[in-house]
Amino acid sequence: MTERYLGSGTIERDESSLTGPVPAHLPRRLTIILWDFSWYTQAGPGEPYEDLDAAVADAAALGYNAIRICAAPLLLFGGLGLDDLARDLEIEGLGTAPGGGFYGQRTRWYDTPGGFRVDLHARLLALFDAAARHGIVIILASWEYQQSPAFAASPWWFEAIDAVPLDARYRLLADAWDRMITWLTAEGHRSRIALVELHNEVDFSILPAPEDGGADEIVRLRSRHPDLLITASYGKPPHLAMHRVPDGLGAAQFHVYSYGVLDALQRRIDIRAEASEGFPNATLRALLRADAPSVASYGRAAEWKLRATVITDQMVYGYDWVDPQAWDAWLFENYPPYEQVMLREIASRTIAIAAWARWHGVPAIIGEGWVGYTPLHGTFEESSIGRALAEHGVRTALDHGMWGVVLCSNAAPHHPMWQLREWQRSLNAEILAR
Template sequence: MTDRYLGSASLPDDDATLTGAGPAHLPGRLTITLWDFSWYTQAGPGEPYADLEATVADAAAIGYNAIRICAAPLLLFGGLGLDDLAADLEIEGLGAAPGGGYYGQRTRWYDTPGGFRIDLGARLLALFDAAARHDMVVILASWEYQQSPSFAASPRWFEAIDAVPLDERYDVLAAAWDRMIGWLTAHGHRERIALVELHNEVDFSILPDIADHGGVVAGLRARHPDLLVTASYGKPPHLAMHRVPAELGAAQCHVYSYGVLDALQQRIDIRSEGTAGFPNAALRELLRADAPSVSDYARPAPWKLQATVITDQMIYGYDWVDPSAWDAWLDERYPPYAEVMHREIASRVIAIAAWARWRGVPAIVGEGWVGYTPLHGSFEESDIGRGLAEHGVRTALDHGVWGVVLCSNAAPHHPMWQLREWQQALNAEILARG
């Protein structure tokens, strides 16, 4: 057989090497568990994060080496007059619902009954101390312009950060991070910081376009050249990655392929607000038999809805949908979406990795893979969902991604945490590539 020259595009590339080197003291690969704000909003008696030492130890036993959190820099170090609140923060969740229970009771991430107080600064230090004892590192982010303040009993946190003019918010965040980094350094935890994200999902938060504020990231990087500093995207511009600011010190991007889930969400109009006639007939078919009317269920306090990016329709819908009916709809209609969902995950991961390689920075997939489901919906925990997650993780490893989540739902506050053997096996696979 004659060899034929088909051009340089036919020559294999070694894309499995890391896109960019991280600090030498950090692990060769990060396997990340996403604790977001739940590590302090679900910390009451009997809740998943009540005993931080035990929870960190459990994560380490499953094979994780990195925890990604909302560190609440604006509350703790924002200089916004909130020191007393941070030292005695009352967690309420979205509040009590009519007829018993609480808003968000069956909504993923929002299932926070509250009813306890914490010293958030002391708790953050306790988390770092526990991480040090179990040889884990911490990814620091902020969800404050997305939802964190909505879980507090007092509106002061939200009102203080909301009063910051839009164009000054990144500057205030950077200053808060600078002070927090100094505080953690003074407590001996600088090398425990794996990454500092100016904010989580800047494209889905109450923030201006990060492309116009890359200099803020550059400034924070210059003050801490030994640390990785960036901002994360919820949906990076995969088809136009040149729009991502060159100043980012890492490509921390989230990869969700909604596919069949998006088809269901559009059908039942669950993510909108103010829709006349909500819930529509399609959603009513999926509701629990004991679901109250929208008017009877009412809604959380107005300031809480202002402080979060989710809507009252989402809260009602996820609280009252029948998860079995939800899963059955997705399972039945998944096959025509299977190929495109796999392709979308791969193409997005590859685009992120290619941008990071071009810039010579580490790539991280801090969230993924399918999307937002009811708390007790098991689509991502099923064979289908785990297959998509494994595809995402392996694609990331094959293209030099440094850090990756197994799934956004693989965390102590989600039912997926019980899939211990699956997590252990996939974590071992990631770490073997380090």
């Protein structure tokens, strides 16, 4: 090894210290489990979140210390006349499909049969009570301008928030969060709040760009609650131009997905678009189950439900009827040319987020990642390949001072990956040991 001086660029920097300060009462590291809206949309008899206390206890037993949820602030505290609905919310999912079953039955997150009612006020309080019993903190977010209202039987929730002018939506969210924080404080749970996100993935929701009012509302909400970490999350932060992220965020809660080979497949089968001529194309037809109905005979969810979510009817049909073994076979066969690209992309995006957070002196979190949206019974992320990508992301995040990180967006009770218990326990222990 040479002792010659070859320039400052050859000197490695230790960037493992946290990118920014964390309130002293919160865990030194967060190992995050993503419950999103599923904690109330999959809470019926026999479903993963029927028993909240048991679900929280199970997460804690695997080493998780933070749960990230949609807390539905607009439904609960938006001042939109939805109080009665919030206390007796009928969960339907995307609705009954022709020939039996329901739309979204083989998707992730949308595999919600519904058929039960929930008092969301009481349920949120029960979650915080359970979190206190089991030493868990909560990351509060909203998916309401992205998908949550689509799971309700009634369109009232969606219609109420959709009626709010686009340029008033961030203020509406900030005011709702202010009231929710005040309520949780009165219930004795302020110290359980790890982070408040104005909204999940503001760049992929029915909201203006965050620089068009969102950052100002975050600053206003932070001034009301200076002891709390308050921010907004990005689904795809501008990694090559992070200066575009507006000032004012109290934390960097950004997501890192490296679609790579998955994106190649999705483009070939045109599954994320809508109203595509000739859908499904020949490539997708070759991947469908033998019993797949035609698009016309399968129909589609109610129009208002599709307006209330960012996924398309083509995604619902394709994911409900694709053969997961054929899907996986394509990904595994075509993965090798994408491997290094995906590994580098995960690392470079994670490092860019950490560098931005260190520049602004705020804690950094990866709240979602690593590959992307696959059919419910696809096993690519659960495989040794997918786990290696996840481990690479987690370790890169820790090496660059991330405060918190998700193991994988699919590692939660409502996904098959939940059965990889030893993998979760081991990786969580590694995170908490750093």
